[in-house]
Amino acid sequence: MKLENFAQRRYDHEAGWRINPDAGDDAPERKFPYVDNGTDRIDPARYHDPGVARREWERLWTRVWLVAGRASDIPNRGDWFKFDIGKESVIVVRTGTEPGDIRAFYNVCHHRGNRLVMADFGHGEHFTCAFHSWQWNIDGSLNRITDRDTFRDELIRDDPPLAPVRCGQWGGFVFVNLDPAPAQGLTEFLGSLPAQLAPFRFEDMVVVKDVQTWWPANWKTALDAFLESYHVHSIHSEILPFYDDYYQQWDLLENGMSRMLMEFATVSPRVADQETVNDGLKMMLADAGMDPDGFAGTAGEVRKAIQRHKVPALKAEGRWGDGLVENQATDDWAYFIFPNVTLNIHPEGFLFQRFRPDPKDPEGFVYDVQVILHPVEKAAPPVYMGVEDGTDCSGRTRPERRHIRHGEPGLGFVLDQDSMLVPVVQQGLHSRAFRGMRFSEQEQRLRHFHKELDRYLAGEK
Ligand code: FES
Ligand SMILES: [Fe+2]
Known part of the structure; x- marks a missing residue:
């Protein structure tokens, strides 16, 4: 249904898209009420002005969890x-x-x-x-x-x-x-996040990959790029055969936090061929332990088929937490922990990204990328987690932290693409002709983040 209507689509910013229209009010996939953060444009000076960086230090970094x-x-x-x-x-x-x-x-x-x-x-x-x-x-x-x-x-x-x-x-x-x-205790600060994420059992997970690097950009220039998928069709178009970059559920939560629920193992509505089980979907089938050549269904049936295959398998291995819903077997649940952490969560584990300011340069930041998984002896993590073959995921050895230079490969294909993009955006922010961001509703999580940052910078939090 949703694919036929793509050309005529009309987005209703208050209703938003829902990843599962049947999800009830208490269900994990429930749609959270829209938060109206207005349409103000963000002043680009926020991304390079040393005075702003100083205020962030005094009013954000030294006051927030x-x-x-x-x-x-x-x-x-x-x-x-x-x-x-x-x-x-x-x-x-x-x-x-x-x-x-x-x-x-x-x-x-x-x-x-x-x-x-x-x-x-x-x-x-x-x-x-x-x-x-x-x-x-x-x-x-x-x-x-x-x-x-x-x-x-x-x-x-x-x-x-x-x-x-x-x-x-x-x-x-x-x-x-x-x-x-602190103005808020940790529990109050986290709000509903712990309850929402409890089924994943993060506390049982271990670090299997740990990379640290430095990029020539403000920490927010990079973070912003990870709070939306609007740029995927342009920068990461090779994932469109197996990733829906448009029909996503964007939910704004308390204290500037937010989430974005995204379908994997689905063809993007931007791709013309919606029927053929393309190479990307075949890769997803194979990665889930299924035979892609023996798959008789259409492209639109792949996601559900993978879910039906994976849920019992993960249950048998003890990696399927109580309270997870079937769609989580394929989908990416992306959460933002204000002010500087994003998580891309799957039942097997999550990708952790953290953005820390360079204290000497508002146009530099330290970027941490970790993969954190339920320990497993044999099974390899899903390919989209970006864990190299042969990595010990048993939890017995903690990998060394790898330090790489900006521009060196090592973060994974998609993040390496972002590493080229973000510093160029940083340059554009200095242009006298640029008068500030215009956020679409696909970028509503950015606006929600910046509004909360405003409250800190104004001393209201
Ligand atoms: S013992 Fe630490 S500075 Fe002298
Ligand atoms: Fe990206």
């Missing part, structure tokens, strides 16, 4: 990881054996300001400064001031503990907040 990393990366007491945000650095450490025994501290020595740790990950009972070897225990208490007798007592009688950073956990993520008294 941020995904610092994964609890599964620090499974044992004494394990820690480092999380850098802007000009700050935080150590996140496991201090005991209970799931809640994770604490966070500023990564700075109270003697003369040296960083305490330099590596991304580590393990130990203490943090020892490399400069004059002051030492702290993993609970943050001071263990040693070297040659203590040479300090006048008033300088050190407080036995300075490491400065704590607020932290909390959800879904296997460790969040930190640099604000000592």
